[in-house]
Amino acid sequence: MTKYGPYDPTLDYAPGPAPTRKGGGVETPSWKPLHMSRRNFLRGVVCSGVVIGGSAYLFSTTTPARSDTRAVERLVRLTVNGRTHSIEVPPNETLAHTIRYRLGLTGTKIGCNQGECGACTVLAGDTTIYSCSTLTHRVREVDITTVEGIAGPDGALHPVQQAFIDEIAPQCGFCTPGQVVTAVALLKKNPKPTIEEARLAMSGNLCRCGAYDHYLRGIMKAAERV
Numbered sequence: 001m002t003k004y005g006p007y008d009p010t011l012d013y014a015p016g017p018a019p020t021r022k023g024g025g026v027e028t029p030s031w032k033p034l035h036m037s038r039r040n041f042l043r044g045v046v047c048s049g050v051v052i053g054g055s056a057y058l059f060s061t062t063t064p065a066r067s068d069t070r071a072v073e074r075l076v077r078l079t080v081n082g083r084t085h086s087i088e089v090p091p092n093e094t095l096a097h098t099i100r101y102r103l104g105l106t107g108t109k110i111g112c113n114q115g116e117c118g119a120c121t122v123l124a125g126d127t128t129i130y131s132c133s134t135l136t137h138r139v140r141e142v143d144i145t146t147v148e149g150i151a152g153p154d155g156a157l158h159p160v161q162q163a164f165i166d167e168i169a170p171q172c173g174f175c176t177p178g179q180v181v182t183a184v185a186l187l188k189k190n191p192k193p194t195i196e197e198a199r200l201a202m203s204g205n206l207c208r209c210g211a212y213d214h215y216l217r218g219i220m221k222a223a224e225r226v
């Protein structure tokens, strides 16, 4: 039998030759390190949508931060909806968690928590991001807008919000904040989208109630008003 050293979690392992039978038994295959650098590993992650989803899951937090005294807490100045907050955020905390549980902005929803459903969509500058898959420390220099920041300061609804109401787009409403944020971002970049452009732009926002056509009609209606 091959002698093994202690398992080293910092190495990536690839299977060696196929198992060989000796004396009726199956010999455990030897394993050899890939010598894959962290840089190459991350390159693979970025190039593979499937792995992106997995890594988002691995690196995201689904539960409140542990009160582990060894955890490194760091001060972050985070600008959300025009207000700057100074808050202690662990390095591994997601923006969705910070927004909802530290700032109390619960309009942003957490659905899949792994970058697939779009319920957690917020604006980072003018770009939509999945806040469940974004570390808060990564966006400390960026203006964040959540669904609470979409309406005007006087509470007047954004044309997208009004059009979604007019088209009775929200059914259970869970996906609606993400749909609103994505639609607003679309109309900022492309005020007069075709229905196909709108469908493509909204493709990262899933709706379990299946109200896709209602949301699309709402976007087209809002485009006539902005």
Ligand code: FES
Residues within 6 Å of the ligand: 109, 110, 111, 112, 113, 114, 115, 116, 117, 118, 119, 120, 121, 130, 131, 132, 133
């Ligand atoms: S909760 Fe973030 S993409 Fe689903």
Ligand code: FES
Residues within 6 Å of the ligand: 169, 170, 171, 172, 173, 174, 175, 176, 206, 207, 208, 209, 210, 211
């Ligand atoms: S309205 Fe229910 S998930 Fe979209």
